Amino acid sequence: MIPAVPIYLDYQATTPLDSRVLAAMMPYFTDKFGNPHSTSHRFGWEAAAGVDLARDQVAALIGADGSEIIFTSGATESNNIAIKGTAYAAFPAKNHIITAQTEHPCVLESCAALERAGFSVTYLPVDSAGLIDPDELTRAICAQTSLVSVMAVNNEIGVIQDLRKIGAICADRNVIFHTDAAQAVGKIPLDVRDLNIDLLSISGHKIYGPKGVGALYISNNIRQRPLALFDGGGQERGLRSGTLSPALCAGLGTACRIAGQDMDQDYAHVTALGQRMTAALFGQLPDIRLNGSTNQRYPGNLNFTFSGVKGDLLMRELRNIALSTGSACSTEKTEPSHVLAALGLDKKQIDSSVRIGFGRMTTPAEIDTATHEIIRKISKIRDLLHPDRKENRNG
Ligand SMILES: *Cc1c(COP(=O)(O)O)cnc(C)c1O
Numbered sequence: 173m174i175p176a177v178p179i180y181l182d183y184q185a186t187t188p189l190d191s192r193v194l195a196a197m198m199p200y201f202t203d204k205f206g207n208p209h210s211t212s213h214r215f216g217w218e219a220a221a222g223v224d225l226a227r228d229q230v231a232a233l234i235g236a237d238g239s240e241i242i243f244t245s246g247a248t249e250s251n252n253i254a255i256k257g258t259a260y261a262a263f264p265a266k267n268h269i270i271t272a273q274t275e276h277p278c279v280l281e282s283c284a285a286l287e288r289a290g291f292s293v294t295y296l297p298v299d300s301a302g303l304i305d306p307d308e309l310t311r312a313i314c315a316q317t318s319l320v321s322v323m324a325v326n327n328e329i330g331v332i333q334d335l336r337k338i339g340a341i342c343a344d345r346n347v348i349f350h351t352d353a354a355q356a357v358g359k360i361p362l363d364v365r366d367l368n369i370d371l372l373s374i375s376g377h378k379i380y381g382p383k384g385v386g387a388l389y390i391s392n393n394i395r396q397r398p399l400a401l402f403d404g405g406g407q408e409r410g411l412r413s414g415t416l417s418p419a420l421c422a423g424l425g426t427a428c429r430i431a432g433q434d435m436d437q438d439y440a441h442v443t444a445l446g447q448r449m450t451a452a453l454f455g456q457l458p459d460i461r462l463n464g465s466t467n468q469r470y471p472g473n474l475n476f477t478f479s480g481v482k483g484d485l486l487m488r489e490l491r492n493i494a495l496s497t498g499s500a501c502s503t504e505k506t507e508p509s510h511v512l513a514a515l516g517l518d519k520k521q522i523d524s525s526v527r528i529g530f531g532r533m534t535t536p537a538e539i540d541t542a543t544h545e546i547i548r549k550i551s552k553i554r555d556l557l558h559p560d561r562k563e564n565r566n567g
């Protein structure tokens with residue numbers, strides 16, 4: 173049976189907007205329409221007050237101060253400012269940066285742009301669990317290194333890098349540490365001071381906030397502030413010119429406030445859902461694997477390889493269940509996942525992998541329906557491809 177109502181299991185691509193977030197945004201679309209950068213009248217002050225509150229709410233979630241947060245259009249822009257802005261600020265004294273092979277495309281493409289401009293970039297490999305080796309990072313740092321950019325939670329497989337170790341190494345070697353925390357902020361505890369993080373990227377729409385807004389944390393103690401990537405009125409401490417949207421800022425701020433307040437509850441919820449699905453899949457399907465570290469992971473992101481079952485075929489069969497192959501972040505690219513390749517999966521294994529993501533609004537009933545359908549379709553596809561195996565199993 174195809175579920176009548178579509179089931180959304182693609183929370184890494186985007187999350188539903190929390191209704192409490194929408195409520196906080198609404199006044200800024202109507203009554204409080206002022207330009208937050210207008211300093212000569214109350215319309216401006218009112219909008220600016222909303223932006224300031226939101227800034228403090230974002231900061232509070234990561235243990236920062238409001239003065240250390242700039243608003244951007246999303247994690248893509250935050251990553252661009254952090255990586256290119258820092259590389260250019262440190263140039264020509266330093267011309268080398270370090271990242272990991274499993275980063276989000278916007279990080280990898282920012283690095284590729286720097287390479288085209290003459291910078292040198294080290295792409296750290298990961299082990300079969302998806303984790304970088306801190307010793308390898310230490311060895312890669314040289315006198316020319318200005319920046320290390322390693323993500324917190326991976327968007328395709330959910331593994332969590334050891335930010336504490338990476339932060340300590342960077343602090344020890346006087347290198348700026350940036351982390352793309354789009355999938356981590358609000359989902360796992362993160363304290364920028366505790367972890368020695370200098371720059372941290374946030375996205376609104378990955379944490380039940382609106383699309384089109386994000387933030388970049390820039391430590392007040394940073395050795396070198398990034399350069400702005402474009403010019404204008406000098407808003408956001410000169411780093412991000414252009415008029416802010418108070419509605420979007422309020423949405424991000426409220427999403428952060430709720431994420432902080434509900435984190436334990438959200439985490440317990442996704443843990444229970446993940447265990448429910450994983451147990452059923454492993455219990456009823458042979459030849460499957462969970463990709464990425466089993467213990468260092470965010471439980472709301474499961475990436476499975478179902479041997480012999482093409483991911484795109486499975487997704488077509490599961491018409492009312494929204495899953496992804498994990499590489500959907502890059503538009504219209506059908507190249508095999510660079511993340512799974514970095515883990516050592518071959519092309520066939522990558523082609524038969526799918527990402528299942530769930531979160532705050534997902535119900536146990538949805539997980540049960542989806543699990544049941546996934547098991548049914550996979551068994552059907554496998555039986556069609558290998559009728560002999562079916563006989564063996566039934567006999
Ligand atoms: C979604 C995502 C981004 C991009 O965020 P946008 O706000 O959509 O620009 C960057 N990095 C990671 C890890 C993501 O999951």
